[in-house]
Amino acid sequence: QKEVEQNSGPLSVPEGAIASLNCTYSDRGSQSFFWYRQYSGKSPELIMFIYSNGDKEDGRFTAQLNKASQYVSLLIRDSQPSDSATYLCAEGWANNLFFGTGTRLTVIP
Amino acid sequence: SQTIHQWPATLVQPVGSPLSLECTVEGTSNPNLYWYRQAAGRGLQLLFYSVGIGQISSEVPQNLSASRPQDRQFILSSKKLLLSDSGFYLCAWTPGREETQYFGPGTRLLVL
Helix, strand or coil, X not given: CCCEEECCCCEEEECCCCEEEEEEECCCCCCEEEEEEECCXXXXXXXXXECCCEEEEECCEEEXXXXXXXXXXXXXXXXXXXXXXXXXXXXXECCEEEECCCEEEEEEC | CCEEEEECCEEEECCCCCEEEEEEEECCCCCEEEEEEECCCCCEEEEEEEEECCEEEECCCXXXXXXXXXXXEEEEEXXXXXXXXXXXXXXXXXXXXXXXXXXXXXXXXXXC
């Protein structure tokens, strides 16, 4: 059974700061990881995915994967109030995604 | 471009009543399709997935069932709803062999 662990939060950061969201996973063989953002009452939307060790940047977002330590993180630079949402980490396996329970982020103006 | 639709958007049903939720995808062919449930304040629970017409895999034994009568249509059903069936039901699709899933707008179900 695959397990994806996230701190449920809430995580509060001031506007303009860097928000750091973390996720750990149990299966050393897992190859693909995804970050989704879910606004309250809405469906999840994909932010980015990462397959390789190291960093992957997309605008203000950076995903970091460390397979040796089995963690994946998401950094949000210059956080905005509109970034306030729940962030879901997911692990990919055999055409399925296994989700964590999410971390709630609040960006304080 | 591809779009995914779900209806109804919200539903209030009495305990013991039947259920039918529909999901359709446009602009692609032979997608993998998924049904998830998200209870209030909880994570996403995978209920069913399908890799083709008539092919359904069930992840959680319960009083729900799924069907895929057409390539881009996925239906979630129940003969008798329970209080515990309340939640946010999400349909998702992937373009075949890819793992990235794209979610529909969801159906919020309240069972009273």
